[in-house]
Amino acid sequence: MPFFLTQPAMAWLLPAIALPILFHLFFRLRRSVQEFPSLMFFLRIDPRLSAKRKVHEWLILILRCLFIALFILALARPLLGTKGSGGSVARLVLIDNSGSMAALTPGGVSKLTLAERATQKLIDSGKKGDVTAVELMIPDPTATIPHGFDASPAALRDSVEKLPPSDGAAPVAKSVRLALSSLNTAITAERELHIVTDLQRKNWSRGDLGGEVLAPNVRIIVHYIETAPVTTGSVSIEPVETAAHAIPAGRIIPVRVTLQNHGPATAHVRLNTTDDSGKNVSHTAEVGPNASIMLTVTFSFANPGFHWAQAWVEGDVAPTANRACLGFWCTDVEKVLFLGTKSDFAALPYAVAPGGNSDLSGINAAFIGQDQLAAGLSAKPLAAALTWENWPADGAAAQALQDYVRHGGTLILSPSPETATTVSRPAADWIGARLEALQSPKDPEPITLLQDGDAIWHDLRNAEGRPSLGLLRAFQYRPIKLGADWKILATSAQGAPLLAQRNYEQGRVLASGLAFSPKWSSLPLKAGFVVLIQNALFGGQSGTVPVRMMKAAEDYSFDFTGEQATIKSLAGSALQWQGSARDFAGFPRTGVYEIKQQDYLNWVATTGNADEAVPDYFPLGPVPLLHDLPHDTLPLVHENDLADTELGQNSGLPLYRWLLLVGLVVLLAETWLANERSSDLGKRLFHALLPSFFSKKPAGAKTGSFKT
């Protein structure tokens, strides 16, 4: 029968067994010698004195060592055997509350409901001395499940009643790790981790449990809930990309969403949208089996500030991932200053304000002279555009331009399309760049785009993630002579820099060697040209937007981790929470949430996780993620299926009580032996129990001889 220690660290105390021996030797060395008139009476009465006493001393010494050994062993909480011994059990039930658990079982109830019932059954199965705890794979601030093993079964049972499903993907490996760690805090003979899950393949394929070692008295039982097969269309929705920057109020915001059908039949669904102004729009869509389509929905908000919108799929059987919440940060109508006339900038003003006004982009283009530059920049426009040839001669205007960029402004420099001369006023030294002579290649030179990850290529990347604007050709250009700190975005076939940007203190400078005219290159004629210019205008603002888009159940980091936070939901899943930011569990469901910390407001919009709608599950059997940890996978069709063998009836026999009892007996025996001289009964017993040879007189021993 196996024997193991549940607190093996206590074994380090075992050398303490030697303490009585050390004390014995120490005091033996320190024994005093007394003078006595004569030893004749001692020699007369008992020449066997030493042998008997030695036996007595060694007996006491052995008992003391034995007591310490038993006490240390008891502290180490040893267990004998693992089956059928009836020791107390610590049971932790880990409920998979990921989005996929909202789907139905073949029995017609949701998997999460069955998980709740099974959990309640496990709680009720606890015997005297057993303790139970419940944890969710996705922490849920709306759930009132008590933490730890101290909760009463009744309170625990009530807390798992009607758990709301989440919309996120479960961090399975992380939650199993935490559960095992939590289980190790329980002081019981046997520990069980019950995982109630549907083994959704996407969830159970993430993460790694490598390095996790199971203690001998820990048992993992995976309760596998089967999912009803999907026979119809099952559509999930997921936004492709949303603007990470501020958007001018009034601008139409296109949002692309992907509708993916995970079912074997064509799905006819309706995509509904609504926003905080009450504007509702509906689209019908047809998604083929195991196919996906992309739709674009638009929103527009008249006022600056935070705005939210929702999109959801109607007429779908998918249990989750059929709702997305979006958040936007709108600014007032912006203005871009153009120093010069419209013809100096060719197509650039049209890319800034398509249609000639702010209706489409939320940006107005204003053309001013050099004498108006300083005043115009003082109003902090979104950007200022200059031609290399028209660098302000006025010192005050040039200084105002430098101050504007230094404090966060965006400056766009491009050559004038009609200027044929190569002689121009040099830009200020702080720009760190200048144009070189006009190049007019005989054959148009292809333009190469660089810096794949730069924000300026947002919405312009192909499937491979590379920026793509179609076939770009340069007919003439002026290479840019760049200093340090510049980042080249586009070059000619000869490698001459054509487009580059640099940060200057808090602002940015975008330098172009191409005039934005079709005579110079094919760029202005490309569909992505407007997007490119809009990205150039807003690319540097993403960090200042107080809106975060994320998937449900993803980790959220607060701006002030240790501070108090107040969270309330504006749309979607209801949530009202207040407390230390450290204690916040996360956003398990889709919704729009306002977060207040100190005097700052932030907003979070969460979407569902399309992976949760994928009806792909591991079959009943060993779980790959737990391959290094011994576990049993048992089917769970009905809560009554939980047999005794799954309810912790098998456990090791805890020996510590017995060890303490034996230790107590040893201690009593030691006390009796150490004091037996004071008790006649004890003395008689002691002498009676001694082996007879200790009582026999040794041959040749002195028998009462007197001194001579």
Add this chain to the structure above:
Amino acid sequence: MSSARAFKYLPPRVADQIRGLGISSRRPMQGGIQGLHRSPDFGASVEFAEYRDYIEGDAPNLIDWSVYAKTDRYMIRRFQDETSLRASVLIDASASLNYRQTGPVTKFEYACSLAAGLMYLLVCQGDAAALSFFTDKLTQRFAPVASTETLSPILLEMEKVEATGAGDIEKSMHEAAEMLKQRTLVIVISDLLQPTAQLARGIQHLQHNRHDVTIFHVLDAAEIALPMHGLVELRDMETSEKLLIEADEIRPRYAKAVQGYLAEVSRICTACGANYFTVETRTPMIETLAKRANLF
């Protein structure tokens, strides 16, 4: 005591307390001068001894004329002679007498005090007292003194004597028996740590030589009660032999052995006609002297 100096073993206060006590002998003594003690000879005391027939040569004034008137016979009345007493005090000076545990003084100091008191008493009642120290033989002897003036030097010398070496009581008794030619009151002060058979032989030798023997057996109370506890390593004060004992364990048997030994010594002394006194060093000396003084 006319000496201005206070003796260590006979302080003036003690001397004053014991002055009224007297010491006598069980046996008739042969002293040099007229004394208080019965003599084996006939003399001129008032104590009637016997009648005998008048024989020629006797002085006519010794004839008891009253008896002649009644019986018509010449009878002479004889009286018991009274003489002084010779005493010899023998003090055991072996190393074991240096033991002191529960008493106020060592056994040797107590023995010396007791001897000083006895000699003082004897001198005061007109007797002569000698002093000897012995270990395994008689080591130091002081001639008999019969006055306090001659006692003083002995008391001073006693203070210089130290107890040392191994003892042999029997041998010392034999030597004393051979040394003492006249009937003597022999007072032995010792811890008697020797087998009883040997002790018996020594006492018998003294008794055989018609000495009156008195034995003071001086003990420290710790020798009887064994007051130490636990494991104790003991070293013999005379032989330096060591022994490890568990005091609590053997105390009862030890006490029984000691009591048996004391009873045996007492029985032997009684059988030999010797006076035997067991004395603890805690006992005031005047009480010890009073025991002996009130004996007869």
